[in-house]
Amino acid sequence: MRWALLLLGLVALPALPALALDEPRFSAGWGFDQRTGPALYAAICAGCHMPDGRGARGAAAYPALAGNARLAATPYLLRMILKGGKAMPAFGSVLDDGQVGAVANEVLRRFGPPGQSAVAITNDEVATMRAAIQQEQRSQAP
């Protein structure tokens, strides 16, 4: 892993897009055409978190989004979408700011705690979180 990263760094760093994920599970250049929240949720999130947001248990545990108190923290939601988690892929390199905002707003609208569903995440908030993650990843680089 470390060697792979090092090699990637040496060979491909100048050519990598701004958001170089430390562990890409989806190849660069791969993306989504969908632009609306419902379409993005259905295309990406529903496969693991289920269309009704109740999550699933199988080879891995896919946490429920419906009624999930952690959705009260908008930055947490944006970070999960952009950077992924332990068994959740990162989508930062395959979605632009508008798409991330649209799917995040859809998740809040459908599954967020009461009150939170009225929140409208802006592209600026997404861009700010994206920049923060890039900064962290840069400072973690070997």
Ligand code: HEC
């Ligand atoms: C390939 C399966 C997969 C896909 C696709 C996926 N997730 Fe996840 N998601 C997970 C897993 C597994 C976790 C638990 C991650 C962990 O433990 O770090 C998770 C965690 C989360 C969490 C944190 C939940 C908590 O209780 O901490 C949020 C929020 C989330 N996902 C939102 C989304 C959204 C929004 C999408 C669509 C853009 C999405 N996920 C797509 C598998 C997936």
